[in-house]
Every structure is written in C-alpha cells, then in structure tokens.
Amino acid sequence: MKTKKRDQDTIKRGLKYIKSGQLSEHLVRTVLLTLFIVFSLGVILYARGYRFDPVRKELSATGILAVSSVPRAAKVYVNGEFRGATDLNLSLPPGTYTVEVKKEGYGTYSTTLKLRGEIVEVVDPILFPLNPSLSPLTSLGVTKAVEIDSTDKILIFSENNNTEKDGIYVFEASRTPLNIFQPLKRIALKTAWLQTTSFADVDVKFSHDYKQAVVTFAEDGVSTDYLISLDQEDQLPLNVTESKQALLTAWDKERRQELLKVFEAYPKEIRKIASDSFSMSLHSPDQTKVLYRAKKTVNLPMVIVPPLIGSNQTVESRDLQANHIYVYDRKEDKNFKVGGSDLNIDSVHWYSDSSHLIFSEDKQITLSDYDGNAKQTLYSGPLSHGFFAITSSGQLLILANLNPLQNLLPDIYEVGIR
Numbered sequence: 001m002k003t004k005k006r007d008q009d010t011i012k013r014g015l016k017y018i019k020s021g022q023l024s025e026h027l028v029r030t031v032l033l034t035l036f037i038v039f040s041l042g043v044i045l046y047a048r049g050y051r052f053d054p055v056r057k058e059l060s061a062t063g064i065l066a067v068s069s070v071p072r073a074a075k076v077y078v079n080g081e082f083r084g085a086t087d088l089n090l091s092l093p094p095g096t097y098t099v100e101v102k103k104e105g106y107g108t109y110s111t112t113l114k115l116r117g118e119i120v121e122v123v124d125p126i127l128f129p130l131n132p133s134l135s136p137l138t139s140l141g142v143t144k145a146v147e148i149d150s151t152d153k154i155l156i157f158s159e160n161n162n163t164e165k166d167g168i169y170v171f172e173a174s175r176t177p178l179n180i181f182q183p184l185k186r187i188a189l190k191t192a193w194l195q196t197t198s199f200a201d202v203d204v205k206f207s208h209d210y211k212q213a214v215v216t217f218a219e220d221g222v223s224t225d226y227l228i229s230l231d232q233e234d235q236l237p238l239n240v241t242e243s244k245q246a247l248l249t250a251w252d253k254e255r256r257q258e259l260l261k262v263f264e265a266y267p268k269e270i271r272k273i274a275s276d277s278f279s280m281s282l283h284s285p286d287q288t289k290v291l292y293r294a295k296k297t298v299n300l301p302m303v304i305v306p307p308l309i310g311s312n313q314t315v316e317s318r319d320l321q322a323n324h325i326y327v328y329d330r331k332e333d334k335n336f337k338v339g340g341s342d343l344n345i346d347s348v349h350w351y352s353d354s355s356h357l358i359f360s361e362d363k364q365i366t367l368s369d370y371d372g373n374a375k376q377t378l379y380s381g382p383l384s385h386g387f388f389a390i391t392s393s394g395q396l397l398i399l400a401n402l403n404p405l406q407n408l409l410p411d412i413y414e415v416g417i418r
Contacts, residue, residue: 061117065090067099070126074103099123105130107376111369119310126356128367128378133416134402137173138184140165141409143199145399147389148210148230154389154397155213155230157199159190160409166190168215170230171412173391187228188235197224208254214244262287266330267303274328277320280345284354285392289329289370291338291357293345294320304333312336314371327357327370338372347386352394360386365396378417384410394418 067076069086076083077100083090086101094117101109101123109125141160148155152174159166167189190199194217203216215226215237225244226237240247262283263274274281278292300318317326317337325339325348338357339348347360351367359366364380365388378396379388387399396417401410 062091062093063115063117064120065092065097065099065115065123066120067101067123069101069103069109069124071103071106074101074106074127076101101125101127103127109374109376111374113313121310125374126353126367128376128417132379134381134400135414135416136411137397137414138171138412140169140184140411141407142384142399142411143409144202144385145387145412146204147387148206148213151210152391152393153210153230154412155187155204156184156412157202158409159199163191164189167192168228173389173395173397174393185233187230187233188237192234193226193236205248205251207251208258214240214247216244267333269301269303270328270330270333273298273300282345282348282350284350284370285352286354288331289327289350289354291325291327291345291348291350293325294322296320296322300328300335302333307334308332312371314369314373327372329370334371336371338368338370349388349390351390352392358388358390358396360388365398379415 065078067086067088067090072086074086076086076088078090078092078097080098080100092115094115096112096114098110098112106127106129109127111123111125113121113123115121138156140156140158142156143159144157146155146157147153148170152172154171154173156169156171158169168187170185170187172183172185197217197219201218203218205214205216207213211230213228213230215228217224217226223241224239225241227240227247228237229235259281260275263271265287266274274290274292277295277298278290279295280293282291283289284291298320300320302318311332312329312334314334314336316335318335320326320335321341323341324337325343325345326335326337328335339345349358350356351358355370356367357370357372358378359368359375360383363383365378365383366375367378368375379398382400382402384399384401389397391397394417396415398413398415399410400413401407402413
C-alpha cells in the first residue's frame with residue numbers, strides 16, 4: 001500500500017511539474033508576443049513622427065522636416081538656429097517655422113511653413129552663385145533676339161554693316177561651340193532680299209509648330225511681311241503681305257486646338273473656365289502647371305476637397321481678377337497669384353524643373369517658387385533690351401554688351417547659374 005501511495009504521489013508531482021512547465025512556456029510566448037506588438041507599435045509611431053515629450057510627460061505627434069539642396073552640404077537654419085547640413089531630416093513639434101538654407105558663395109533660400117503632426121514637409125531649393133560666370137555664345141553683334149517658344153532656339157537679327165554676315169540666324173542653345181554641328185544657322189542673308197530696311201523694329205510671329213515665322217518690317221508707315229522657314233538655310237524669304245492675316249488666323253486656330261488638347265488632362269470643372277478665361281497660357285515643361293493671365297473676374301471652383309495632405313501651403317487665390325497673372329497646379333488643384341495687371345507675362349518664363357518661375361524685373365533676373373514665393377536673384381549685370389531665355393537644360397541666356405567701347409551691338413551670353 002505504501003508503495004502504491006508513493007507512486008500516486010510521484011505521478012501527481014509529475015503532472016503538476018508538466019502543467020507548471022506548460023504554463024511557463026505559455027507565459028513566455030505571451031510576453032514575447034506582447035513585446036513584439038509594443039515594439040512594432042513603437043516603430044510605427046516613431047516613423048509617423050510621434051515622440052515622448054519630457055516636459056508634458058506624454059507621447060505627442062511631431063512633424064518631419066526634410067531639407068535637401070542643390071548643391072548639397074548647405075547649412076540649414078530653423079528659426080535662426082543652425083540644425084545641420086543638407087541632406088537633413090528633423091523631427092519637430094507642430095508649429096510655424098522659418099527655414100533658411102545657406103552656402104558660402106551662393107544666395108540664401110528662405111521660406112516659412114507650417115509643420116503638422118505626422119506630416120513630412122519637404123524643402124528642396126536650388127542655390128545659385130552670387131557671382132555667376134558669363135560665357136559668350138555669339139560674336140555677330142545682335143540687333144534683335146527673339147526666343148522661339150517651346151524650343152531651345154533663338155531667332156537672331158544681325159545688322160553690323162557687314163554684307164557677308166548681316167542677316168537672320170537661328171541659334172540652337174542646346175548646342176555649344178564644342179559640338180560637331182555649329183549652333184548658329186543662317187536663315188537668310190540681308191543683302192539677298194533687303195537693302196535699306198532696318199532690323200531694329202522688326203516684328204515676328206511664329207507658326208503653331210515653330211517651323212515657320214512671319215517677319216514684319218515697317219518703313220515710312222508701310223508694313224511688309226515675309227515668310228521664312230526656320231529649318232532652311234540661306235533662303236529667299238517669301239513676300240506674304242497680302243495673305244498674312246489668313247496665315248496668322250490659321251496658325252492661331254491650330255494653336256488653340258493644341259491648347260485644348262492639353263487642357264483635356266485638367267479636371268472638367270477647371271477645363272471650361274480655362275478655355276474661356278485663361279489667356280496667354282504657358283504650360284510648365286512637365287505639363288502639370290499653367291501660367292496664365294485671367295481674361296475676366298471669375299471664381300475657380302475647388303476640385304479636390306479636402307486638399308491633399310502635404311500639398312503646397314501658400315495661400316491660394318481662387319477668385320480671379322481680370323488681367324492678373326496666376327499659376328494653376330492641376331495635380332494639387334491649387335491656384336496662386338504671381339503678379340498683378342502691371343506684370344508683363346512675356347517677361348515670365350518657366351524654369352526647366354517645372355517648379356520655379358523666372359522673372360525679368362528692375363534690371364535683374366530673379367527666380368521664385370512656382371507660387372511666387374522665395375525669390376532669389378540670378379543675375380543683375382548688363383542686360384540689353386531685357387532679353388533672356390531659359391533652355392531645357394536649365395541654362396540662362398542673356399543679351400548683353402560687355403564692351404560697349406569696342407562693340408556697337410550686344411551678343412548672347414550664357415550665365416553660369418548651375
């Protein structure tokens with residue numbers, strides 16, 4: 001009996017041990033799972049910008065400020081305090097911040113933004129040299145230069161009392177003097193078709209595909225119009241004075257049709273207003289934004305409600321005023337006023353990155369964000385006739401006479417802004 005009782009006690013102790021082991025293993029698994037969940041939650045909250053505030057003794061949402069620049073290794077100041085060099089990510093409490101990006105030898109970029117919890121705000125400026133270099137691209141002596149829109153070409157009129165060189169040229173800015181093909185192509189020699197008429201006050205209208213142009217000369221109150229091809233060299237321009245208006249009307253019709261095709265990508269609520277109320281429209285290189293002058297006073301309806309998270313924070317102007325200049329961003333459904341009725345829209349260009357605008361104003365050339373903010377000076381030296389152009393590669397070209405004692409006429413120069 002005693003042996004049997006001992007065996008029963010041994011079995012009971014064994015069962016109790018097994019149950020205890022199972023309980024311990026279950027407890028370990030539970031603890032590990034709980035730790036994994038807590039760790040994963042912590043990683044998620046950290047990634048979304050949550051940080052522990054030791055002052056308030058609570059977990060609070062922060063915003064992330066991501067600052068980069070071209071060129072890199074620029075100093076970043078937030079509310080006047082140095083915080084590091086680009087590229088830089090900062091977790092900051094929600095609030096309004098002034099961000100400055102500085103680099104020796106370059107202009108300073110400054111912007112003010114509102115940082116919100118769990119949102120990443122990106123500041124990515126291009127910094128431009130304070131003393132850009134100038135490289136001559138022509139040596140003809142330029143009487144008049146006209147940018148051929150939507151291309152990297154410039155139509156040049158040269159009149160320097162040289163019968164072998166005076167004429168009309170096409171300059172291809174995408175080519176340089178180091179290329180195999182010459183960047184300067186002579187369209188027509190002046191002596192072949194003109195004798196006394198001057199190039200100084202010539203007017204130019206381009207075809208919708210920029211393959212032809214009508215050149216108008218005015219002398220003693222009488223206008224004469226010539227048709228030229230922008231691809232053919234050493235041609236004899238065709239007199240189209242009698243048919244000029246019909247030709248321009250046909251080109252305008254083609255241009256409007258092409259513009260309507262571009263506007264088809266816009267929201268339908270905007271499309272009708274754009275076709276009726278936008279004049280002198282100029283699309284950004286990537287076709288996502290349009291610079292325009294408003295024809296009349298009209299309200300631009302909201303399409304994306306509520307606004308996209310992390311979209312541009314600049315205050316919008318959706319009540320359009322006649323003759324004022326705006327930029328509409330179709331991706332974010334945002335509309336910004338960039339100039340009043342006194343701003344000449346012809347003096348505003350898109351920069352090649354589609355995120356900036358270039359202005360010619362007050363004897364200088366400036367760049368701003370596409371919403372009109374954060375202006376920087378690109379160039380403030382000699383500038384003839386206010387002419388400048390931006391190429392698809394981001395080159396800034398100007399017309400200037402750097403040696404007026406020796407040269408009667410200016411030439412085209414590249415400004416080393418990159």
